[in-house]
Amino acid sequence: MSSPRPQRLVFFTGAGMSAESGVPTFRGKGGIWKEYDYERYACQPAFETNPEAVWEFHNYRRQLVSACAPHDGHRVIRAAEQQLEHVTVVTQNIDGMHQLAGSEAVLELHGSLWRLRCEACGATHEGRESPLSSLTCDCGAYWRPAIVWFGDALDTATIQASAEAIGQCDCLVSIGTSAVVYPAAQLPLLAERNGARLIEINPEPTPMSDAYHEHMRGPASEMLAQLAARWDIEL
Ligand code: OAD
DSSP states (O other), X not given: OOOOOOSEEEEEEOHHHHHTTTXXXXXXXXXHHHHSOHHHHSBHHHHHHOHHHHHHHHHHHHHHHHTOOOOXXXXXHHHHHHHSSEEEEEEOOOSOHHHHTTOOOEXXXXXXXXXXXXXXXXXXXXXXXXXXXXXXXXXXXXXXXXXXXXXXXXXXXXXXXXXXXXXXXXXXXXXXXXXXXXXXXXXXXXXXXXXXXXXXXXXSOOTTGGXXXXXXXSOHHHHHHHXXXXXXXXX
């Protein structure tokens, strides 16, 4: 049976959203941080000490993600974006999978695996070349992945736009996040101020589960298919 569609909907996604695409999550079984020490591969001091090692890790991730494709859950989100008035995707993911599925209104809280910046001359570069053939910018300095690493601050404009979309929504659907990384983890709570309905999609409970009105305990693709049916979203 269908229910009224949200007027302003936010999808708030984490690594579990991409799990069915074959992208490993960060925590839990097979999690990236179980295998790789972020202090060696994913923080500014590591980049300054050993950029080659940091790049080896990021090139490995670029290749891994290149071999993955969006799944039906990403397509539900894309279809919602096309068929509902106001839909925003706020993601912690850096894999670009929502964009690959066609989503346009995507706010990337933690940056992107596919964007680079040069901290010496300010140049930027975007592309899905995997592995990256030249690790250096024309000026000779190493490219730096435009990712929010451990210890980095989030981009102010992105966090403001995310807070605004969440603060104004009447429904927020959180999908596949362990809700342990701040400040991202607390952003969904801004939706409460507006009296929005909070739905959590995750096979497991999280430290934020109590803040949600509805828990859909299953994989993203199946649970999003249920929401598509509930809101009469055509696929
Ligand atoms: P985590 O790896 O911490 O959590 C993934 C969550 O997805 C867990 O709660 C799982 O239960 C859930 N999950 C697994 N498979 C799922 C499926 N098929 N459908 C739905 N949910 C599923 O990932 P994040 O919460 O995204 O930061 O991690 C937050 C940040 O920590 C990441 O953005 C990353 C990491 O360090 C950066 O890369 C900067």
